[in-house]
Amino acid sequence: MNKQEIYEHLKNCGVDFEITEHPAVWNMEDVSKIPMPHPEADAKNLFVREDKTQNYYLITVKGDKRVDLKALRKAEGLRQPKFASAEELESVLRLIPGAVTPLGLLNDESRSVKLILDSYFLQPPALIGAHPNDNTATVWLKTEDLLWLLRAHGNEVLIRDLPYVPEE
Secondary structure, three states: OOHHHHHHHHHHOOOOEEEEEOOOOOOHHHHHOOOOOOHHHOEEEEEEEEOOOOOEEEEEEEOOOOEOHHHHHHHHOOOOEEEOOHHHHHHHHOOOOOOOOHHHHHHOOOOOOEEEEEHHHHOOOOEEEEOOOOOOEEEEEEHHHHHHHHHHHOOOEEEEOOOEOOOO
8 A cells, every 4th residue: 555545544444543744754863853743652663574584573662762672582582583674675565664664564465564562652642653654744543543453454463561772
C-alpha cells in the first residue's frame, strides 16, 4: 500500500486519524526540526532480523529513546538481532529506509514480521504517530486502532516494556 491506499484503508476500517504532511524525514533528528501536533506520540521504528534466520521484527519505541538490543535479545530469547538491509526492507515490507513504520506491516504478504511495541504507547493519551508508508507525512491514530489493524492483517503483535540504553 502506498500513502493514499493507507489513508483509504484506514477510512474503510473506520479508524479515526489525523494527518500531518511534512518534508521528507530520514531520521529522528529530521523529525525534531518539524513542529508536530503530538510530540509525545512520536515513534521510532527499527526493522531487524535474527542472525542467520529469516525471522523479522519491527521494533517501535518512543522517538527519543534507544533500545538496548542486547537486553531485548536476552528477554525475548532471540538470536543475535541485526538491522535488516535496505534490500530486505524493500523485499519484505516494500518500504525505503526513512519510511519504516508499523503500517508497513500491511505490505507483509507472508504476515511473518512481528511487531514489538513499547508499552509506552498504551499509556495516556494512547496515541501513536506512524508514517503512511511514506516519509512525507505522519498519521496520528489511537494505539489500539493500530494494533487492531495489524492483528486483523495477521501479524503478531508483542507489547513489551522495552529496555533502553541509559541516557548519558
